[in-house]
Each structure stands twice: as C-alpha cells, then as structure tokens.
Amino acid sequence: MTKKTTRRDLLRGGLAIAGAGAFATTAARAQGDPAITELQPWMQQLGEGVDARPYGMPSPHEAHVKRRSVEWLTADPVSSVNFTPLHDLDGIITPNGLCFERHHAGIAEVDPAQHRLMINGLVDYELVFTMEDLARFPRHNKVYFLECAANSGMEWRGAQLNGCQFTHGMIHNVMYTGVMLRDVLATAGVQTAGKWILPEGADASGMTRSIPMDKALDDCMIATHMNGERLRPEQGYPIRLVVPGWEGNMWVKWLRRIEVGDQPWHHREETSKYTDLLADGAARRFTWAMDAKSVITNPSPQAPLTHGAGPTVLTGVAWSGRGSIPRVDVTIDGGKNWHQARMDGPSFDKSMHRFYFDFDWDGKPMLLQSRAHDSTGYVQPTKNQLRQVRGENSIYHNNGIQTWAVDARGEAENVEIG
Amino acid sequence: MTKKTTRRDLLRGGLAIAGAGAFATTAARAQGDPAITELQPWMQQLGEGVDARPYGMPSPHEAHVKRRSVEWLTADPVSSVNFTPLHDLDGIITPNGLCFERHHAGIAEVDPAQHRLMINGLVDYELVFTMEDLARFPRHNKVYFLECAANSGMEWRGAQLNGCQFTHGMIHNVMYTGVMLRDVLATAGVQTAGKWILPEGADASGMTRSIPMDKALDDCMIATHMNGERLRPEQGYPIRLVVPGWEGNMWVKWLRRIEVGDQPWHHREETSKYTDLLADGAARRFTWAMDAKSVITNPSPQAPLTHGAGPTVLTGVAWSGRGSIPRVDVTIDGGKNWHQARMDGPSFDKSMHRFYFDFDWDGKPMLLQSRAHDSTGYVQPTKNQLRQVRGENSIYHNNGIQTWAVDARGEAENVEIG
Incomplete structure (x- = not known):
C-alpha cells in the first residue's frame, strides 16, 4: 500500500510503543480479553427475523439517546420544549425521532383526510386544498436547519446548563420534501396590495406569524416529508411551513390557513414574544434570520x-x-x-x-x-x-x-x- | 408579485374554469365541506406534551408505511429479506426505521461494550480495537445507497411482483458517519503481499466476503452512525463495513474481524451465491459494482x-x-x-x-x-x-x-x- 507521512504514521508509531499512547491492543495481549477469547451469545444463536419489526427502532443499548425536557423551565409540558441530544449524534442529519419539539398547546394529532389548507385575503381566488391537491404541485428537496429563537437563551446571564443538549439543542436539521409556497400562492393569485402572509396552525394554540411576501415567494416551502417519510406529528403532520434560515417559531406546524394582507398583523408571538428587549426598554421588531x-x-x-x-x-x-x-x-x-x-x-x-x-x-x-x-x-x-x-x-x-x-x-x- | 408564463399560470387558468381540471376548491364552494366549516377535535383540545415521547414515532395515520416481507420467498424469516416501502417515501434519504433488512441468521443483538474489531493476517501488528478506540480515528460523512445484488431478481423471468416495494425495495440510502478503513488498516500496517481483505460479521452466520485491497484503501468505511444516530441493530450495530457502490452482501454487518490475505477466499457467499449463472452454465466471478x-x-x-x-x-x-x-x-x-x-x-x-x-x-x-x-x-x-x-x-x-x-x-x- 502507498505510504504517506501522515497522522496515520503517527498512530502506527504510537502502537509500536506498547501501551504508551496506543489506543488499540495487540492481538497477542488481547488473548486475556474475554470479548476476544469467548464466543458472545449473539454469535451462537439466531436473532430476530425480518418480520419482527416493520418499523425499526434503535438498539436497547442506545436508550440514553433521547430528547430531554427541563421540568422547571415551563409551567406545563404542553406549552414547553424538549431538546435534541446533539452530543449523541454525528453527521448533519437529525433523525426524525430525536428532533426537538416546541409546542404551544401540545401535539395536534391531525387526520390528513380531514385537514385542509385555505388561502384567503388579498388573492384573486380564495382557495381550499386537500392534502392530495397539494401533492399535485411540483415537489422539491432541501436540507435546512430549524432553530428556536430561544436556543441558548438561558445563557445570556452566564453559564447555566450543563450540556449542549440543553444549551444548544433547540435545533434540528433534516431533508424536507414539499412544494414551493410561491407555486401554491400563484394559483390563488396574489393581488398587488398583498405584501405579507399570515400562516396559521391547526392546533389549539392557533399559532400565527407575519411573514413578508418577498420571503414567501423566495424559498418558503410547504413541507410534507422530512428525511424521506411523512412529517412527524410533533413537527406539523401533515404539513408545516418551512421558512429557511429564519427563527423556528415562524415555521407554522399543522398549517391550515395562509392569509394574504397588506401589513404585518403584530400578533402575540411577534410582539410580547420572540422580540429582543434592549437595555433601554425598547424591543427590536422582527429579528427573523438566525445568525451564524x-x-x-x-x-x-x-x-x-x-x-x-x-x-x-x-x-x-x-x-x-x-x-x-x-x-x-x-x-x-x-x-x-x-x-x-x-x-x-x-x-x-x-x-x-x-x-x-x-x-x-x-x-x-x-x-x-x-x-x-x-x-x-x-x-x-x-x-x-x-x-x-x-x-x-x-x-x-x-x-x-x-x-x-x-x-x-x-x-x-x-x-x-x- | 412577478408574473411568469409557467405551469403556475396553467394551474391558475384551470382554476378559473370551475370544476374542470381544477384541483383546488374555491373557498365559497368549500362552505359545504365539514373539514372547513367545523372545528376539528385537535383544534379544541391540548395534545401530548414534550415529555410524552423521548424518541418519536410516525403518525398512526402512517401505519401502512412499513417494511414488508414475502412469506413464500424463503424458508425462514431469520434468513430472509424485507423491503423498503419506496412508494411511500420521497426525497433521497431512507429513514432508519424503514431501511430494508437482509439477514442470514437474524439480527445479532450486539453489546458494544463486549464487541471488538480484530485486524489480522498479513499485517505488521495484529490488533484489536474497542468501539471507543475506533472513535479516535478521524470521522467522515457520506451518503451512499446500499442495494442487495438480488434486488429485482424475481423479475428476470418477466413481471412477477406487483409493487416497487417488492421489485426494487432491497435498497436504502442513508448518510453514514464513520472512519476510513484505510486509516484503521494503516495502524496495523498492511504487508506488501496483502492484496485482499476478508471482513467477518459477528452474527451466527459469520458472514465473510473477499474484497480487493484497492477498494479497501479507496472509499470503504467502518460506519458507526446512519442518518445522525448510531447504526440500527438490523444494519450492523455497532459497526458495519461500507463498500460504496458495491453489492450489499459485501457490506458486512456486526463487523468483528478483517483478515488481510494474498488472494480471495472463495467462500460460500461469493461462489454458490451472488454470482451470475450464464446460459452456458458458467458463472461470472465477482460482479461487485451495481450498475445504473x-x-x-x-x-x-x-x-x-x-x-x-x-x-x-x-x-x-x-x-x-x-x-x-x-x-x-x-x-x-x-x-x-x-x-x-x-x-x-x-x-x-x-x-x-x-x-x-x-x-x-x-x-x-x-x-x-x-x-x-x-x-x-x-x-x-x-x-x-x-x-x-x-x-x-x-x-x-x-x-x-x-x-x-x-x-x-x-x-x-x-x-x-x-
């Protein structure tokens, strides 16, 4: 094989000095290791067959890899957050089962057959789409992070929480499949005065946020899939708005309505919440993009x-x-x-x-x-x-x-x- | 908004002709749709909170999205295959729970603390690695498909199976994280005569395949993660060999040993199986790369x-x-x-x-x-x-x-x- 003077040679050099800095064991010394000298149970018996798990789960040895919430953080778990275990993951894809959750009225368990998306307000045609209707638009695939605006929020006053799951775990990163919001809006015909949209969720909190039309027509998507399969219930099944690069609260889940208007609505989640209160008591309006x-x-x-x-x-x-x-x-x-x-x-x-x-x-x-x-x-x-x-x-x-x-x-x- | 003469205009044009080819309903007509006129249960009640599911699962409405096996295909489910539901997926990532399985002795339920990887044969140092040892090598991230050589095999004699899950579902595509096989081999020091490797699995079938050294030193990986989390048990947890572009049988799961040798071993899985029997009775040796x-x-x-x-x-x-x-x-x-x-x-x-x-x-x-x-x-x-x-x-x-x-x-x- 080709020899290069690299880190690999350093590693190999280390191994020559038995025990000093070496991180593998020579086979001769490993003879004292029962993991080598004895047959393990799984080498001697048949395991579960292909009919055992139509939908698979992680190894029982990985049970510690899970979303965690912080009990004292909020009054009730239905209006709270849990955190992605970033320290247990690698690569850039967050598995669907481990994507952090943030709800305002718990997880809406939506029946897709009974769910509709309405486009109304300053449009030529006020329209109602079934989920099958939406599947007839051209579909696109994009990998995006979603970060809650409050991620790392408890660290403003110095080091508080001991673990990146808690300090930085209000983020996930998945591959979305969906349709472009601009394509759906085009069928309704946005009127010249229509400069903003108000997406609304179908959970009991009726989440709404104002989004400028330029963003809506740029890269926003109505997502149906994450990492290949349908959205998970806690991520807005059957459809959620994807607002690339912008704070997670705007990515309205269980999307049921998009109103087109001529100005922002200044609802609760963009006034009393998700704004930055400065030292002089003034609050910054509309901090949308999440900085590096x-x-x-x-x-x-x-x-x-x-x-x-x-x-x-x-x-x-x-x-x-x-x-x-x-x-x-x-x-x-x-x-x-x-x-x-x-x-x-x-x-x-x-x-x-x-x-x-x-x-x-x-x-x-x-x-x-x-x-x-x-x-x-x-x-x-x-x-x-x-x-x-x-x-x-x-x-x-x-x-x-x-x-x-x-x-x-x-x-x-x-x-x-x- | 900017107007372009595109498919969107066609769609919009369609909508103007009420009912004819339009795939949305105008809001006025939707007044007869109870999904619009009535509040759904999930809009009126609080859902599950963030403490409900530390590891999430798909919606109950997606229960039909699952791996399926074909009972008559093999004598026993521990030496069989199930199939990825390609028709229910979108994008390019296969979710871990839906990646097809192919076992020869069922799923080995390996305890990573008791699992070792041995490198032996024509090397300067015969070495034994713990799973922690392997995590000290530089890690890499790659998206690869894995296709069983027998995928679509039942279609040789004409159309047989009614569904792409069964005709083409012995494939999955995930993002792997792992270490380069060449880096691990370098610590052991491959000798000049070492031209082949024989990876061996830790399940009861003791799967082995011969792989030429050029491929081993090119892009093969020892994977620890798939789509961000640890490998699933049915995909080789805690480590599997990744042999990019080559038939799935070579991607040895539950990898426990890599022997370096001077010639191929011609074991069962590369002679009586996974070879192509031609019309004249001769069998092609070593068809590794999966064609487009x-x-x-x-x-x-x-x-x-x-x-x-x-x-x-x-x-x-x-x-x-x-x-x-x-x-x-x-x-x-x-x-x-x-x-x-x-x-x-x-x-x-x-x-x-x-x-x-x-x-x-x-x-x-x-x-x-x-x-x-x-x-x-x-x-x-x-x-x-x-x-x-x-x-x-x-x-x-x-x-x-x-x-x-x-x-x-x-x-x-x-x-x-x-």
Missing part, C-alpha cells in the same frame, strides 16, 4: 472524554440563517490559539455543517470554544460582544461563542470566560 | 393515481454504483416518446437520486418507464438487453428498465413490454 452559530458537541458536559491522552476527536456543528459555513475555528486553550477545523459532509445553505478537530490531547485541562464563519463573511461573536449591543434583557437570538472547560479526567463543564 | 438503475415509485401498483386527469406528479429514484446520475428519461407511452425528467435534491456519487416528471395527464391508460444515465455515460438497459447477454438463469444484478401499466382509473400494474 456553532457549538462543540464532543467533548461536552454530557459527553466527557473517556480515554486518556493521545489521539482525540473534537467535533461540533455550525449553521447560519444567511448562507453556508465555509469555516469554523476551534481553540482548546480558551482562545490563545485558534485552529481551523476540518469541515466534513455536505455543505448546504441554511443547513447544519459538521466540523472536526483531530488532535493529540496532552491529558491536561482544556478550555474549548468554536467560532463559525458564514458565507457572507460574518463571524460568530462572543457573548460579551452581544451583551455590549443588546444589554442583558434578551432571551432570544443568542449566537455567542460557547465554552466548555475540560479537566484532566476528561470531564467537561459549561463555563464562561473573557 | 431507476424505478418510478409514484404512480406504481401500491400507489395508484387517486385523482383524475390534469396536473400529475410522476416521481422515482435512480442510482449507480459507478458515479452520480446526471439524467433520467421517462416515458408515459411505453417508449414512443421520452422526456427528460427533472432531477431534484442533492447529487452525490453512489447515492440515490430523486427525479420528477410534472405533466398533465389526459386520463387515458399509460405505460410508464424510466431510464437512468450515469456519470460514466452508461445508460440503463432493457431487461431483454440483459437477457441477450446473460441468458435467463440469473437472479442477481438485474438493472433492467421497469414498466408499470396505468389504467384510466389510475391503477398501476407490473407488466413487461417490448
């Missing part, structure tokens, strides 16, 4: 290093509501030295990106941070830089740099520095 | 058209083990006229591609076919072209063009023509 952000998912408080010094993989995710992520920097010494991370996997606009930093850990404490650059040239700021502009009243739109302190045992903790 | 192929998933026998004439979406999937799919042609009249389909969604080498053909159905019977072109210039052949070369003894490697006959009611049937 990143977080190291491993190691992190829920995912400590469980090996000693030597070859170590640091990884994390980055995203921007304004484009793609060509570059992420990481530091392991609290910002004294920054290293350009290795981006790996597909890069799509307004999608999660995966980064890695493969390094040899010296076994000493570390201060880990990541800093995303997006395709517009924007660089992820520190939390203090955000506070200097917005004060400390904010809850939403915290895209500041996150820090994990890793000790010599490999345990990680949420801290704030500098 | 496609199938129309909608409409199809399990997914008839349920609307009348007018705007219709035809869709399907295409793939090639030798590259990407820049083009798919479709015909609705049995090959008299071919139309270039619209490719949509990401295009990756050795990955599934999605195509659409949006057209106005005249309500008359159709003969549907699709024909894939891959990036090497290869064009998917007819079944008769394959038979002319290989005779009719074959089971494996049938990538011939599939035909569905659609009648005036929209019902589809598996037929063979020309």
